[in-house]
Amino acid sequence: xxxxxxxxxxxxxxxxxxxxxxxxxxxxxxxxxxxxxxxxxxxxxxxxxxxxxxxxxxxxxxxxxxxxxxxxxxxxxxxxxxxxxxxxxxxxxxxxxxxxxxxxxxxxxxxxxxxxxxxxxxxxxxxxxxxxxxxxxxxxxxxxxxxxxxxxxxxxxxxxxxxxxxxxxxxxxxxxxxxxxxxxxxxxxxxxxxxxxxxxxxxxxxxxxxxxxxxxxxxxxxxxxxxxxxxxxxxxxxxxxxxxxxx
Ligand code: CAA
Numbered sequence: 001x002x003x004x005x006x007x008x009x010x011x012x013x014x015x016x017x018x019x020x021x022x023x024x025x026x027x028x029x030x031x032x033x034x035x036x037x038x039x040x041x042x043x044x045x046x047x048x049x050x051x052x053x054x055x056x057x058x059x060x061x062x063x064x065x066x067x068x069x070x071x072x073x074x075x076x077x078x079x080x081x082x083x084x085x086x087x088x089x090x091x092x093x094x095x096x097x098x099x100x101x102x103x104x105x106x107x108x109x110x111x112x113x114x115x116x117x118x119x120x121x122x123x124x125x126x127x128x129x130x131x132x133x134x135x136x137x138x139x140x141x142x143x144x145x146x147x148x149x150x151x152x153x154x155x156x157x158x159x160x161x162x163x164x165x166x167x168x169x170x171x172x173x174x175x176x177x178x179x180x181x182x183x184x185x186x187x188x189x190x191x192x193x194x195x196x197x198x199x200x201x202x203x204x205x206x207x208x209x210x211x212x213x214x215x216x217x218x219x220x221x222x223x224x225x226x227x228x229x230x231x232x233x234x235x236x237x238x239x240x241x242x243x244x245x246x247x
Contacts, residue, residue, distance in 0.1 A: 023222075168234045
């Protein structure tokens with residue numbers, strides 16, 4: 001099988017890290033990004049290497065168009081052609097709408113939604129020209145059902161679903177698939193930041209499986225969507241939420 005090159009934004013933590021490892025297991029060359037200015041990349045790489053995982057880390061601010069353009073140029077200069085893109089980087093800035101500062105709205109929309117344009121634009125042309133590509137955009141159960149305290153996040157994640165379906169149509173004839181994955185509540189730092197009482201009483205109690213998801217469960221789904229076998233799946237929004245919201 002051809003060795004594919006995968007780029008995972010936000011690939012050094014949480015879901016992104018699990019996805020990076022799963023695609024490495026599948027034989028891909030894996031590039032990951034972490035937030036520009038954040039520390040710890042060297043230690044992270046070392047820890048991964050001790051466990052048999054080789055990655056290349058790039059710094060980028062996915063909310064910033066110029067930073068993403070620079071990322072694209074750096075990846076090209078290093079001789080990589082991105083076949084698989086996982087738009088995973090995302091943040092939360094929760095708060096009820098009536099108290100939601102403009103900064104919290106902007107930060108979430110820029111990081112979670114503008115990033116779809118900022119990042120994808122550098123790689124889609126190459127995928128189409130080579131006649132093969134996989135793009136997986138990480139949305140959320142809350143983009144479909146909405147969530148108290150998350151007008152910004154729910155709006156951005158719903159936007160990702162629309163973006164996915166539109167782009168999927170545009171590149172379908174070029175061998176490029178574009179899908180969204182909508183995880184529910186997964187055991188990562190993002191979910192652990194929710195007040196434990198709210199998490200237990202309002203959220204886990206609403207999950208038919210009665211537990212949080214595991215990062216590896218989401219990563220396995222993403223890896224399948226990136227595989228050769230998933231070539232006829234495009235424009236889908238695949239739910240993985242323990243039954244929390246069924247559609
Ligand atoms: N539905 C209706 N009313 C609710 C409610 C709900 N789900 N939750 C709280 N309320 C009510 C409270 O009873 C309270 O009512 P009173 O004022 O009448 O007493 C009021 O709303 C509280 O409103 P506040 O504006 O004061 O809210 P707060 O500041 O206490 O808390 C919040 C707001 C921080 C957003 C908190 O509700 C919260 O953390 N909610 C969970 C948000 C969440 O699920 N985030 C997910 C993060 S992980 C992620 O995003 C990953 C993913 O993709 C799933």
